[in-house]
Amino acid sequence: MSIFESLGKLVQESGFAMMFAGDGWKNLIMIIIACVLLYLGIKKEYEPLLMVGIATGCLLANVSALGGFSNALYHQELWDEFLTEGGPYAHSYGHIMANGGLIDILYMGVKAGIYPCLIFIGIGAMTDFGPLISNPKSLLLGAAAQFGVFFAFFGATLLGFNGNEAASIGIIGGADGPTAILTTTKLAPHLLGPIAVAAYSYMALIPMIQPPLMKALTTEKERKVKMEQLRVVSKTEKILFPIIVTIFVVLLLPSTAPLIGCLMFGNLLKETGVTERLSEVAQNALMNIVTLFLGLSVGATMVGSNFLSVQTIYIVVLGLIAFSFSTIGGLLVGKLMYRLSGGKINPLIGSAGVSAVPMAARVSQKVGQKENPSNFLLMHAMGPNVAGVIGSAIAAGFLMSVFG
Amino acid sequence: MENIKGEMLPVGTALVDSVLGYLVVFIGLALLMVVIILVGKIMVSRTRRSIEKTTAALASAPAAAAPAPVPQAEKKLAPGSAGEVKLYDTDPRDAAMIMAIVANRLQKPLNELRFVSIKEVKKDEV
Numbered sequence: 001m002s003i004f005e006s007l008g009k010l011v012q013e014s015g016f017a018m019m020f021a022g023d024g025w026k027n028l029i030m031i032i033i034a035c036v037l038l039y040l041g042i043k044k045e046y047e048p049l050l051m052v053g054i055a056t057g058c059l060l061a062n063v064s065a066l067g068g069f070s071n072a073l074y075h076q077e078l079w080d081e082f083l084t085e086g087g088p089y090a091h092s093y094g095h096i097m098a099n100g101g102l103i104d105i106l107y108m109g110v111k112a113g114i115y116p117c118l119i120f121i122g123i124g125a126m127t128d129f130g131p132l133i134s135n136p137k138s139l140l141l142g143a144a145a146q147f148g149v150f151f152a153f154f155g156a157t158l159l160g161f162n163g164n165e166a167a168s169i170g171i172i173g174g175a176d177g178p179t180a181i182l183t184t185t186k187l188a189p190h191l192l193g194p195i196a197v198a199a200y201s202y203m204a205l206i207p208m209i210q211p212p213l214m215k216a217l218t219t220e221k222e223r224k225v226k227m228e229q230l231r232v233v234s235k236t237e238k239i240l241f242p243i244i245v246t247i248f249v250v251l252l253l254p255s256t257a258p259l260i261g262c263l264m265f266g267n268l269l270k271e272t273g274v275t276e277r278l279s280e281v282a283q284n285a286l287m288n289i290v291t292l293f294l295g296l297s298v299g300a301t302m303v304g305s306n307f308l309s310v311q312t313i314y315i316v317v318l319g320l321i322a323f324s325f326s327t328i329g330g331l332l333v334g335k336l337m338y339r340l341s342g343g344k345i346n347p348l349i350g351s352a353g354v355s356a357v358p359m360a361a362r363v364s365q366k367v368g369q370k371e372n373p374s375n376f377l378l379m380h381a382m383g384p385n386v387a388g389v390i391g392s393a394i395a396a397g398f399l400m401s402v403f404g
Numbered sequence: 405m406e407n408i409k410g411e412m413l414p415v416g417t418a419l420v421d422s423v424l425g426y427l428v429v430f431i432g433l434a435l436l437m438v439v440i441i442l443v444g445k446i447m448v449s450r451t452r453r454s455i456e457k458t459t460a461a462l463a464s465a466p467a468a469a470a471p472a473p474v475p476q477a478e479k480k481l482a483p484g485s486a487g488e489v490k491l492y493d494t495d496p497r498d499a500a501m502i503m504a505i506v507a508n509r510l511q512k513p514l515n516e517l518r519f520v521s522i523k524e525v526k527k528d529e530v
Contacts, residue, residue, distance in 0.1 A: 132440075133440060133444065134444075136436075136437045136440040136441050136444065137437065139433040139434070139436055139437040139440070140430075140433065140434060140437065142433060143429050143430040143432075143433040143434070144430070146426065146429045147426065149425070149426075150421075150422040150423070150425050150426045151422070153418070153421070153422055153425070154418050154419060154422040157412075157413045157415065157418035158415065158418075160412075162410035162411055162412050162413070163410045163411055163412070163413045163418075163421075164410030165410060166413070166418070187410070188410065231448075234447055234451065236447060237443065237444065237447050240443060241440070244439060244440070244443060245436065248435070248436055248439055249432065249436065252432050252435070253428070253432065387433065390433065390436070391429055391433055394428070394429050394432050394433065395425060395429050398425045398428045398429065399425065402421060402425070403410060
């Protein structure tokens, strides 16, 4: 082979040449989208811990896909075969291991539902349920703020999505990334990329999405309400809480076992006082490692052939609707509680019922303090906020048991 | 795509599923709230009872006479010490200074010297 032939072959096989052949342009668009997501993660700090990983996963998957099947880090074709019921490679992890690239192997953790559950152990280890235990009525606000989940679910069915897809889109309204990923992986894995991006983007945008709704739905008098100090919760109560929640919720809705079980296990590690080392690992090392793998592998599902569709635009719009209506649901029940309590409950804490911990609680604090600088709503808002985590897990459990 | 799971839902079914799902979340968390309130009440009453018990025990205890004076423990000497230096009309700071000067003049480390007492010599005693 002459030097010119060798060079010609190299040029023909390069990713640059593939970019303008066949569907290569789709990968090119996805590379641009990945760069935009990197900008949002790094410069604007939109959920950077996950956004940078997701964007890099997207970039790597699309760049390597242009290098041909054998060079790709992620193979959509393999996962299509994996998901084809009755096919020769249906649910065959062995086939993926034998033929997959690095990100295919990492993605098995998402597919098997391992990463979201491990993240929930970390979240549990980082969460203080004290404000919720001292004010259990917060649970009602956490429930009310799941309104957007079911509203978006209904909206998605009207737009022509099937039941599984609609359920996965609706769960964006739970404002809980790992829950959205787990539900989508189980019910509509082909939508994982757009749903994960929508969920994490809107979680980062909570400080912009929620305040206008909070101001529109509450009066100045309501926003100025100062709440009574919460009672001190004993250590025994904090230890009993995760055990009670696990038994009660999992018996009520067994499909919540992976999420609730892991969340409460992490919390038990934190509260027992005898497993400090494990709690520390769950909060730091484990959480960081899993976040890294989760971001990369979820981002890799955003390959051009899958992501660039009208469905993605619908999902982005429905995700915003889900977030907004979850906020509205929490605020309306907050207003109801304000009336029933004789003006003792500030309805602003209702918006914190969307789980996004602790961002949503901080937004309640900020809006409340703007009206009354001596008002401190943060700890009161943390109750509905952590209740939202349990609420979104129950909502996910319901959807998985109906459509799974 | 072949591998898309799920069926299209009629509008009515989707609406029923939405309402049912929201109710399940609400009822589930409301029941959990009841359980937590009950556990909280039990814990609060237990704490209150134990506080009352302690208060009652303290109140019923015989109004004992003033507590017996606690005997002062003998001062422990530092390891290797030859005992306390007796100071007569001498400030401890001055004594420490004198001992340091003596050790310096004798070119001996302090732990090799033994000071029994230090006394200020008054002018009229000279």
